[in-house]
Amino acid sequence: MQTLERLRKRLMSIDGKSYKAYKGISGSYQGPDFILYIDYVQGDPFASPSRVRVRVSQDAARFPGEAYETKPRRVALEDFINRQLVKAIRKFAKGDRGSGKSGLISVDQPGQQVLERTAVVVNGDFVEARISIGLPAKGRRVLGQQAVVMLTEELPAIAKNTLFYQSLPQDALWEHVHSVEDQEYLRQQLEKHDLVAFIANGAILPRESGISDRPLDKNKAVPFESPKSLEVSFTLPNNGEVTGMGIPKGVTLIVGGGYHGKSTLLQAIQKGIYNHIPGDGRERVVTVPSAVKIRAEDGRRVEKVDISPFINNLPYGQDTTEFSSEDASGSTSQAANIMEALEMKSKLLLLDEDTSATNFMIRDVRMQRLVAKDKEPITPFIDKVRQLSEKMDVSTIMVIGGSGDYFDVADNVIMLDEYHVHDVTEQAKSIADSLKTGRSKEGGASFGSIPRRIPQKESFNPQKGKKNKIVARGTSSLQFGRYTIDLSQVEQLVDISQTQAVGDIIYYTARKYFDGKSLYEALQLTYGDIEEKGLDVISPFYGQHPGNYALPRPYEVAAAINRLRSLKVK
Numbered sequence: 001m002q003t004l005e006r007l008r009k010r011l012m013s014i015d016g017k018s019y020k021a022y023k024g025i026s027g028s029y030q031g032p033d034f035i036l037y038i039d040y041v042q043g044d045p046f047a048s049p050s051r052v053r054v055r056v057s058q059d060a061a062r063f064p065g066e067a068y069e070t071k072p073r074r075v076a077l078e079d080f081i082n083r084q085l086v087k088a089i090r091k092f093a094k095g096d097r098g099s100g101k102s103g104l105i106s107v108d109q110p111g112q113q114v115l116e117r118t119a120v121v122v123n124g125d126f127v128e129a130r131i132s133i134g135l136p137a138k139g140r141r142v143l144g145q146q147a148v149v150m151l152t153e154e155l156p157a158i159a160k161n162t163l164f165y166q167s168l169p170q171d172a173l174w175e176h177v178h179s180v181e182d183q184e185y186l187r188q189q190l191e192k193h194d195l196v197a198f199i200a201n202g203a204i205l206p207r208e209s210g211i212s213d214r215p216l217d218k219n220k221a222v223p224f225e226s227p228k229s230l231e232v233s234f235t236l237p238n239n240g241e242v243t244g245m246g247i248p249k250g251v252t253l254i255v256g257g258g259y260h261g262k263s264t265l266l267q268a269i270q271k272g273i274y275n276h277i278p279g280d281g282r283e284r285v286v287t288v289p290s291a292v293k294i295r296a297e298d299g300r301r302v303e304k305v306d307i308s309p310f311i312n313n314l315p316y317g318q319d320t321t322e323f324s325s326e327d328a329s330g331s332t333s334q335a336a337n338i339m340e341a342l343e344m345k346s347k348l349l350l351l352d353e354d355t356s357a358t359n360f361m362i363r364d365v366r367m368q369r370l371v372a373k374d375k376e377p378i379t380p381f382i383d384k385v386r387q388l389s390e391k392m393d394v395s396t397i398m399v400i401g402g403s404g405d406y407f408d409v410a411d412n413v414i415m416l417d418e419y420h421v422h423d424v425t426e427q428a429k430s431i432a433d434s435l436k437t438g439r440s441k442e443g444g445a446s447f448g449s450i451p452r453r454i455p456q457k458e459s460f461n462p463q464k465g466k467k468n469k470i471v472a473r474g475t476s477s478l479q480f481g482r483y484t485i486d487l488s489q490v491e492q493l494v495d496i497s498q499t500q501a502v503g504d505i506i507y508y509t510a511r512k513y514f515d516g517k518s519l520y521e522a523l524q525l526t527y528g529d530i531e532e533k534g535l536d537v538i539s540p541f542y543g544q545h546p547g548n549y550a551l552p553r554p555y556e557v558a559a560a561i562n563r564l565r566s567l568k569v570k
């Protein structure tokens, strides 16, 4: 291996030369206590930045085994180091020093969730940080001296402060690791106790603003408090006993006046599939991992989904067992969203009246009288929600402030009153008994069949022109070849690095497994590979710098595939 000194000399020797001369620096270099891998060198200062890895052997890094011996601990530790890297870069990297991305040093930037990522790797042999570098230039000429500073001074200073156990704030490190472990534990308890979600007393659910995922100021937020009747307690592995509201399997309504905090509670539940950082306020809010937010999404594409449990007899005899649309309506899109979630074996559906199609949710007795059933294609959700729960073990939590018809089909009704939660199941049931709706039940005795679709490999062409182009644009859209997938309504995608991973998982699965297997089976196989080989496996740069990925769930990958306008299924 070459020395860092060698790199320094090489950079000085190309000072002032054309930018292409940088290409010669790729390779690996031994520094004091670390190895620098230069995996990819950008073609010009405006192109996507160069990719390097800094690796420290555990002999020098000395992280105790307990900090990464289980997967939740390892993910938490990697996430913690990742956050420290962000801080150290801010401190030690001078930044902008010329044209384009010159001077940039960056690493993946985690938000409020603790996700499995590829930015930092910790194992028994080494600790490694995957970093992007804008090799500096003036115009298109190499700034050799500046590159020397970045690669042989700034980068080592960043590494020194983040990749060695002794240099990290250890109380915070262990708080991070222990908190994530507790959250994993809590989530595992749900199934054992026939619960689908848990919200600890004291949790802070509201967020700072509509565009910020940080907690609302402690002085303004009303901490969560469970009604006594729904209270459950658990003993955490690290932080003692925790008490809060357990939402049982079945059908749960969240009711209450407008602006009393209903949607905020549901949103915390839908994010409870993820672990959160200490201080987030939701670090003891957990939900079963297969929970899927369901909403109306008019305009989305639908490809041959059996929506017949909800929609039948469309005008002009359109088939709804293989329903396709380039521009679905509110109700058909919501039906497709449910059927696709069931196809992926979701066990918990989350609905909010704010984002649902009214005609999909309810059809009251007066409307039943006026519009005959054979003139109404929609069987409303109210007539299906119990079948889902009783026959298929699929629970629902829904915000419904506007229709008491649902009292008839609910197992639990919780009411928000000025952000305080009350169990009003008894009252709701006695109201339902004394005030009969008189509706007739629609849609038959059984739920109907669940789709099993086989995507065709040809649907997935990552090329735009001659090059592969799979690029995340925030969490709201993903470019896949010539197509842009609209993910703005896929609410449980929380990080741009997840969006990027969604794109590369689609391409990986298309290459390896979309050969006659169903959507569900093919994604299962891909996730098996990820579990076995790590998230790096989906990268075209496998073995080098694997890009910036955070793990999405199969549900979000399926959601993206379902919205890809070139998707064809058999």
Ligand code: ADP
Residues within 6 Å of the ligand: 205, 206, 207, 216, 220, 221, 222, 223, 224, 256, 257, 258, 259, 260, 261, 262, 263, 264, 265, 419
């Ligand atoms: P609803 O769905 O019942 O109409 P929202 O959940 O949208 O109400 O909440 C209305 C407002 O109240 C939002 O601005 C939200 O941030 C705020 N809010 C929600 N829960 C709390 C709470 N526990 N403490 C303080 N503010 C809250």
Ligand code: MG
Residues within 6 Å of the ligand: 262, 263, 264, 354, 399
């Ligand atoms: Mg609301």
